[in-house]
Amino acid sequence: MKGNEAIAHAAIRCGCDGYFGYPITPQSEVLETLALEKPWETTGMVVLQAESELASINMVYGGGASGKRCMTSSSSPGVALMQEGIAYMAGAEIPGLIVNVQRGGPGLGTIQPSQSDYFQATRGGGNGDYNVIVLAPASVQEMADFVDLAFELAFKYRNPAMILSDGIIGQMMEKLVLPPFKPRRTEAQIQEECPWATNGRKKERQPNILTSLELDSAIMEKKNLHLQAKYKEIKEKEVRFETLMCEDAEYLIVAFGSAARIGLKVVEMCREEGIKAGLLRPITLWPFPSEEIARLGQRVKGILSFEINAGQMVEDILMATNGQTPVAHYGRMGGVVPTPDEVIRALKEKLIK
Amino acid sequence: MKEEIIIAGFGGQGVLSMGKILAYAAMVEGKEVSWMPSYGPEQRGGTANVTVIVSDNRISSPILSMYDTAVILNQPSLEKFEPAIKPGGILIYDGYGISTPPTRKDITIYRIDAMDAAAEMKAAKAFNMIVLGGLLKVRPLVQINDVIHALRKTLPVRHHDLIPMNEAALRKGMDIISLVG
Numbered sequence: 001m002k003g004n005e006a007i008a009h010a011a012i013r014c015g016c017d018g019y020f021g022y023p024i025t026p027q028s029e030v031l032e033t034l035a036l037e038k039p040w041e042t043t044g045m046v047v048l049q050a051e052s053e054l055a056s057i058n059m060v061y062g063g064g065a066s067g068k069r070c071m072t073s074s075s076s077p078g079v080a081l082m083q084e085g086i087a088y089m090a091g092a093e094i095p096g097l098i099v100n101v102q103r104g105g106p107g108l109g110t111i112q113p114s115q116s117d118y119f120q121a122t123r124g125g126g127n128g129d130y131n132v133i134v135l136a137p138a139s140v141q142e143m144a145d146f147v148d149l150a151f152e153l154a155f156k157y158r159n160p161a162m163i164l165s166d167g168i169i170g171q172m173m174e175k176l177v178l179p180p181f182k183p184r185r186t187e188a189q190i191q192e193e194c195p196w197a198t199n200g201r202k203k204e205r206q207p208n209i210l211t212s213l214e215l216d217s218a219i220m221e222k223k224n225l226h227l228q229a230k231y232k233e234i235k236e237k238e239v240r241f242e243t244l245m246c247e248d249a250e251y252l253i254v255a256f257g258s259a260a261r262i263g264l265k266v267v268e269m270c271r272e273e274g275i276k277a278g279l280l281r282p283i284t285l286w287p288f289p290s291e292e293i294a295r296l297g298q299r300v301k302g303i304l305s306f307e308i309n310a311g312q313m314v315e316d317i318l319m320a321t322n323g324q325t326p327v328a329h330y331g332r333m334g335g336v337v338p339t340p341d342e343v344i345r346a347l348k349e350k351l352i353k
Numbered sequence: 354m355k356e357e358i359i360i361a362g363f364g365g366q367g368v369l370s371m372g373k374i375l376a377y378a379a380m381v382e383g384k385e386v387s388w389m390p391s392y393g394p395e396q397r398g399g400t401a402n403v404t405v406i407v408s409d410n411r412i413s414s415p416i417l418s419m420y421d422t423a424v425i426l427n428q429p430s431l432e433k434f435e436p437a438i439k440p441g442g443i444l445i446y447d448g449y450g451i452s453t454p455p456t457r458k459d460i461t462i463y464r465i466d467a468m469d470a471a472a473e474m475k476a477a478k479a480f481n482m483i484v485l486g487g488l489l490k491v492r493p494l495v496q497i498n499d500v501i502h503a504l505r506k507t508l509p510v511r512h513h514d515l516i517p518m519n520e521a522a523l524r525k526g527m528d529i530i531s532l533v534g
Contacts, residue, residue: 026392111392172415173373173388175380258415265414339418 003137003169006144006176007073007099008033011045014148015184017068018046020059022078025111026167027101030073043184053078057085057098064089064096065210067190067197069151073099075167076117077108080125086160087126090227091212093196095154097147098132099163101170104335112335113167115259118312121164122286129224131231133161133238134285136256140174142283148179155193157234164285166308168258168337240283241292245271249278251351252296254317255306256282258337263306265340266347275352285313290320297325302351306343307331326351354384354409356494357417359434361402362426362450367481370507371424372403375485377503378495379407389415400429407494424488426450445488445530454533462533463491470525478515479522486526497523 001009008030011019021031031049039045050056056072063070074082079100089096100121104114119125121134133153135146146163154161190197198208214220242260245267246252255263260281270277280296282289297303303325305314311329318327330346332338358375362368369390376386389404404420406412422443425431427450438444440459448454449468467483489495500523504516 167392168389168415171390171392173376173386174412174415175386262414262416265417268413337416339416340414341418 001140001176002029002171002173003140003143003165004029004101004171005033006140006178007147007163008037009178010144010147011071012037012039012043013179013181014151015043015069015182016045016071016147016151017184018048018059018063018070019072020048020050020056020063020070021072021074022050022053022056024075024078026103026113026170027073027075027099029170030099030101045184053081054085057082057089060096060098061085061089061092061094064094065092065197066199067194069097069155069184071097071099071147071151073101075101075103076105076114076120077103079117080120083120083126086132087124087128087130088212089160090126090130090132091128092210093158093227094160094210095151095158096160097150097154097163098160099165102164102166104333110335111167113171113258113337114309114333114335115166115257115307115331116309116312116333117164118285118307118309121162122288122316130227131159131234131286133157133159133234133287134164135161135240136164136283136285137169138257138260138281139176140169140172141176143169144176144179148182153238157230158196159230159234164257166258167335168261235287238284239287239289239291241289242281242283243292243296244279244281246278246280246296248276249296249299250276250301251347252278252280252300252303253306253343253347254280254282254293254303254313256285256313259306259308262338262340262343266306266343269340269344270347275347277347282313288316288320290316293317293320294322294324297321300325302326302328304343304347304351305329306338306346308337309333354407356407356422356492357420358405358407358422358424359402359417359420359437360405360424360426361400361430361434362447364399364401366401366426367478368401368426369403371481371485372405374482374500374503374507375488375495376405376407377507378499381499381502382495384408385410385412387412387415400427402430402434422488422492424484425455426484428452431455443491445484445491447484461491463487463530464533465526465530467526467529470529471522474518474522474525476518476522479519482519482522483526483529486523487530488526489523490527490530
């Protein structure tokens with residue numbers, strides 16, 4: 001199964017209430033698979049091709065406001081269009097899932113894979129001081145597994161969550177075990193889990209108002225402080241990463257998503273040559289595994305940030321290591337995917353010398 | 354066991370589906386597999402390729418620089434991938450699409466005239482299964498029975514009447530592949 005198809009199947013299986021999307025390469029199989037599977041006939045999940053990405057994200061905003069598990073998916077330029085809606089969701093604390101199957105940019109760019117939306121995903125992209133929880137799947141299995149995880153985190157913290165994938169993981173086929181089937185929540189369950197939701201006012205409670213607008217700056221600052229406290233809690237509790245062959249590593253490769261797959265091959269090839277390399281794969285890009293990178297940074301001779309972009313995550317690594325460890329970046333742009341060979345060459349030229 | 358394979362040719366030759374059926378059959382046999390297409394503005398007549406990896410262990414990169422085995426179905430793909438075969442590796446090509454044959458001495462080269470055989474069998478659509486049969490003869494990665502099972506799983510039910518023809522094509526490929534030089 002393709003990564004994009006796995007996203008669609010996982011959405012149906014995790015009790016997703018609504019999918020709103022607009023086709024774009026290389027993620028179109030998400031909507032196509034949902035259209036083939038017709039979940040509206042089985043679980044009652046709504047699947048709608050919206051008229052644009054702007055409409056999709058605002059449908060997710062509306063659905064999420066009523067406590068429903070709603071999601072959209074797109075690729076880089078489409079996700080750029082959604083940034084206003086994502087910032088509004090962050091401001092109004094509305095949970096929801098956005099899947100970005102990245103392609104090369106900037107602008108319309110290319111349809112080939114890229115990881116150049118790291119900044120867009122982890123630095124906001126919309127306006128204001130906010131963060132989105134960002135998960136980076138590195139396999140078709142994780143494409144499936146992260147859908148439910150992203151919804152769980154989004155509802156736990158009342159915050160938008162994003163799956164940041166790319167054209168490689170979206171288009172490749174691997175074997176996977178589909179997650180177990182979980183029914184959609186009943187209205188009563190939603191009432192209980194989401195007392196804040198705007199799902200029809202009962203006489204016994206005050207109206208719930210969900211908005212990102214507040215004209216009184218004293219109140220708005222309080223709201224921001226509340227958001228910052230929440231982000232701090234997420235940073236403390238939700239960092240996820242994987243380390244491979246790091247125990248005795250002299251050189252550390254940090255890579256996420258598809259680049260981590262290529263990075264693992266690089267580590268295997270290095271070990272065959274007698275170079276002690278290890279791989280750290282951030283699974284959450286925000287919150288970023290800064291502490292673990294700082295800890296490993298103390299022990300290694302150098303860190304290579306390998307990303308399929310011009311150098312974005314490398315900034316987080318530099319902040320984490322704070323000048324204590326030599327850090328270099330290697331990447332390609334515009335839809336060109338580096339081969340393991342050229343990454344090894346870069347590692348040797350930039351760090352081993 | 355790990356086999357890293359590139360299958361490359363013209364769009365419309367069934368390159369991607371051949372890779373998919375091979376990967377599916379290997380998955381049925383409990384192997385780890387990955388199938389990575391060159392996706393993009395490919396079309397009938399353009400070039401298309403797919404990287405298939407079959408392994409006993411977790412597969413790292415789905416994208417590779419060097420391959421154990423290359424299945425080459427046209428001239429541009431030969432020029433691109435002949436240098437990317439590991440020393441001691443295997444190259445299989447269809448003579449129909451190749452005007453300048455491969456020259457490397459440090460790999461084993463096989464030729465399969467699958468295009469001609471498909472025309473003879475009046476089974477142009479089973480061309481890719483002839484090629485797959487040839488590949489499986491020289492690299493027995495999966496059992497024919499599992500390939501048939503994979504066909505049943507990946508072909509839409511309305512095309513299941515074509516499975517016997519595909520099986521014949523697989524066996525034809527096994528018969529006609531020949532060592533070069």
